[in-house]
Amino acid sequence: MARTMESTNDKRIFIVGAGVSGLVAARVLENHGYSPTIFEAGDRVGGRVKTDIVEGYQLDHGFQVMLDAYPMAQEYLNYDKLDLQKLIPGAILFNNGKRRALGDPTRELSMAVPTMLSSIGSFSDKLKVLKLNFKLRKKSLDAIFTSEEKTTLQYLQDYGFSQGMINGFFKPFFTGIYLEDQLQTSSRMFEFVFKMFGEGSAVIPRAGIEAIPLQLQERLTQTNFSFNTRVKQVTQNTVILEDGTEHHSLGTIIATEAGDLVSNLSQQQLSWKSVDNLYFEFKGSAVYHKPIIGLFNAENTLVNNIHYVTNIANEYEGRNGLLSVSVVKEHQLSEEDLIKHVQNELKQHAKITNTRFLKRYTIKKALPNLDNLRYEMAPTETQLTTGIFLAGDQQLNGSLNAAMMAGERAALGLIQTLEGGVIS
Ligand SMILES: Cc1cc2nc3c(=O)[nH]c(=O)nc-3n(C[C@H](O)[C@H](O)[C@H](O)COP(=O)(O)OP(=O)(O)OC[C@H]3O[C@@H](n4cnc5c(N)ncnc54)[C@H](O)[C@@H]3O)c2cc1C
CATH class of the missing domain: 3.90.660.50 (Polyamine Oxidase; Chain A, domain 2)
Structure with a gap:
């Protein structure tokens, strides 16, 4: 399906979490012409990859x-x-x-x-x-x-x-x-x-491990960051923040634990x-x-x-x-x-x-703590339900490689549902 600047620049694509996985998801979305917004509970990018x-x-x-x-x-x-x-x-x-x-x-x-x-x-x-x-x-x-x-x-x-x-x-x-x-x-x-x-x-x-997410952030030019912003709930077409604000969404990538954010996942807590x-x-x-x-x-x-x-x-x-x-x-x-x-x-x-x-x-x-470790997943496998896609290392295995892979695949999964067809 042909993409117009209007549709691809739509800001109603959200990512929860500015860890390495969320940042790579944003990179892939930008590569396909989108301008996502990342909600991050912390004060900066990196998630588990930080340096003080x-x-x-x-x-x-x-x-x-x-x-x-x-x-x-x-x-x-x-x-x-x-x-x-x-x-x-x-x-x-x-x-x-x-x-x-x-x-x-x-x-x-x-x-x-x-x-x-x-x-x-x-x-x-x-x-x-x-x-x-x-x-x-x-x-x-x-x-x-x-x-x-x-x-x-x-x-x-x-x-x-x-x-x-x-x-x-x-x-x-x-x-x-x-x-x-x-x-x-x-x-x-x-x-x-x-x-x-x-x-x-x-x-x-040399500048510490946080240089990795900082480099990923630096290269994002169309992504909007909202720090100190905790997401409370994600549904098919809304992202609800902890302060009660609701954002209508076309699609959301959850690049962190999804258990607390999506109602039918609340039983699936990770160890x-x-x-x-x-x-x-x-x-x-x-x-x-x-x-x-x-x-x-x-x-x-x-x-x-x-x-x-x-x-x-x-x-x-x-x-x-x-x-x-x-x-x-x-x-x-x-x-x-x-x-x-x-x-x-x-x-x-x-x-x-x-x-x-x-x-x-x-x-x-x-x-x-995961069983059945995987190296990768198909973009379609990242879709939890209509409009919601899962990223984060916990989808595959606990490593930076997996965090990046999961971010990439979730972004491709989301793009695929927005545009139809197979995206590479
Ligand atoms: C001590 C330690 C050592 C490690 N050693 C290695 C190693 O040597 N090699 C290696 O490859 N990997 C290692 N890892 C693993 C690697 O750091 C992770 O796999 C990777 O950082 C995970 O990235 P992520 O984006 O999936 O998750 P995270 O980094 O956890 O990012 C999730 C982000 O989501 C945010 N968030 C969570 N909930 C919400 C919410 N409700 N609303 C908004 N934002 C939210 C969080 O604040 C966080 O920024 C190590 C990790 C740790 C902690």
């Missing part, structure tokens, strides 16, 4: 990386402008004052000797890592997301990895990614993440995985200097991973260092006790002393 400046330090809301091999990120982001900082593939593992390095020697030569000498995992485990890498490079994303699902733990055991390798490396490494410490997350996610790590690098923009992220300033030298993640692999530590943050705001001369610490295990500690506990573990396991607590982010809804 605190005492001059740049603090991401939770340690988070992007994998530059994500196909959707390659499509929607300009990597050069993000000034991406690469992390070395692998990790430094800390356990009661001892430290070992494990990495991919085929990618980072400096990791070859420590990896081979590391007492974590047998020689056969290390060969299996290389074999798995090779296998997953050849396996398509489609094949990964249609494979039989089992837990990651089962997958690793079935692949023949030793208990030492699983507990010493895979558990701490994937706990930090899945935000659960039993490796119960689907093997599809394991294969997806492993493949993405194998084909590219884990990266963080979420959470994380505590603490930042410390430290004096003196870091205990390691390479851009690589640090993992704690002693049993029962609260600390899962540490990361020495280097980025724009922290690079000023004379500044103390900045350390990010993630706690995934559930705990009932008060903030004061948690800080003490974490500082003790830093000292005991990694010999990190002289830390001053800066800030804590408790992110209750960090990653959706």
Whole structure:
């Protein structure tokens, strides 16, 4: 059907949520000539992808990386402008004052000797890592997301990895990614993440993780943003705001949890995985200097991973260092006790002393707990009911790639119903 400027410029197309998914949905709508309005409950774009400046330090809301091999990120982001900082593939593992390095020697030569000498995992485990890498490079994303699902733990055991390798490396490494410490997350996610790590690098923009949604926002020229605006309800042809204002709509994309917004979905509440992220300033030298993640692999530590943050705001001369610490295990500690506990573990396991607590982010809804993980969905599948389309990572899997994919597909689904025919 022919589109006129009048119909495509119609402002009665709404998106709920200015996270990465909502922003990509807006991008696709703009690409097709529409001018959507985004209602965002918060004061800025980003959703779960935010960075604060605190005492001059740049603090991401939770340690988070992007994998530059994500196909959707390659499509929607300009990597050069993000000034991406690469992390070395692998990790430094800390356990009661001892430290070992494990990495991919085929990618980072400096990791070859420590990896081979590391007492974590047998020689056969290390060969299996290389074999798995090779296998997953050849396996398509489609094949990964249609494979039989089992837990990651089962997958690793079935692949023949030793208990030492699983507990010493895979558990701490994937706990930090899945935000659960039993490796119960689907093997599809394991294969997806492993493949993405194998084909590219884990990266963080130099200006902090929020640079990603900010770049998506910057490139939107026809989208209208309404911040500090919480949506209360979405129906077939209205969006009702918390203050009671009603907007007549031609179509709405819900790029967040839809359970509370659409009446017949109220029973479908998602469960979420959470994380505590603490930042410390430290004096003196870091205990390691390479851009690589640090993992704690002693049993029962609260600390899962540490990361020495280097980025724009922290690079000023004379500044103390900045350390990010993630706690995934559930705990009932008060903030004061948690800080003490974490500082003790830093000292005991990694010999990190002289830390001053800066800030804590408790992110209750960090990653959706999902079964039947998917890589993508057809635009038509995003339609919940007439006029309402669903986006957000929870439609597919908990990742930036999925958030972008779901946003794209929901926008295409909406456009398709407005215009008829198949839109690519
Ligand atoms: C600590 C942490 C670590 C992570 N690590 C990684 C990682 O390493 N790699 C990776 O790929 N992914 C990671 N993720 C996941 C990734 O951040 C998410 O998949 C992605 O940001 C989800 O984007 P979204 O737009 O779907 O949802 P959100 O970012 O949650 O956006 C939803 C938006 O909707 C708004 N909203 C909600 N309700 C309403 C309402 N009623 N009215 C108006 N607005 C509303 C919210 O304020 C929010 O801005 C991590 C996430 C966290 C929190």
